Amino acid sequence: MPASSVPTPDVSIILPCAGLGTRFGAPYAKELHCLAPGVTILDRSLEAVVELVKSGLTVRVVVVFGTHKLDTVKYLARYAGTFQLVFVYQDDVAEPGLDGAIRSALPMTWGPVALVLPDIVVSGVGSLLAAVRQTEVAGWSVVAAEERDPGTLRQMGALTVAAEDGVGTVEAAAEKPADPAGFNALWGMVAVAADEAHRLPDVARRDADSPLAGAVALMVERIVNYNTAEG
Secondary structure: OOHHHOOOOOEEEEEEOOOOOOOOOOOOOHHHOEEEOOEEHHHHHOHHHHHHHHOOOOEEEEEEEOHHHHHHHHHHHHHOOOOEEEEEEOOOOOOOHHHHHHHHHHHHOOOOEEEEOOOEEEOOOOHHHHHHHHHHHHOEEEEEEEOOOHHHHOOOEEEEEEEEOOEEEEEEEEEOOOOOOOOOEEEEEEEEOHHHHHHHHHHHOOOOOOOOOOOEEEEEOOEEEOOOOOO
16 A cells, blocks of 8 residues: 555554574474464464554554564464554664664654563453553553562563552563562563653663663563473
8 A cells, every 4th residue: 555545553563573582492483383273472472462453553563573584474464454564674783682673673663662572471451552551651661470480580571560459660670680689570561652762672681771660560460481491
């Protein structure tokens, strides 16, 4: 369709799919692993994004990929009628890692931005929609779950959250901390207002001050990381 007929998105989603997934240990992309007949990890991770569309929002999904993920690109074609799909190639030399993937995607985003990881499944209907709405007031929000296991916290975005009745505030945050003492939760999705989105790569950097301190935390029952054989 002509570019002029493409509606301006209400919210953009960054979906980083360029990782090698070496910890998963399978000969195929981890996000394409089947959890049930016809249902992959990627489908489950995108359920929250589909909810945004069902709520009436126009959604743009910016998919960051590498040449080893062409099967994932092909699989995502089934969502072409659900939300806008934009594909961005990640040069892993110039822009390595998850923070590099986010930087690669940011120029293609519009409006508030949410980071959704294709190998993480978050429970809780409406959690991403609530997080996006919170950005209008708080700037930053996370969908998080309580977690006390040190080994799990070392592999995830760890948070210290003071929460009550399912909503809280992030007091501290660190990406895969070597010392997880003091952290009591992990995040599964992050949402940020458009004017703060340039700081989103720092969420994924271990050597940066996390911009998540002070964010609203929307607590869900469970977040599962499928980037391990145990997931």
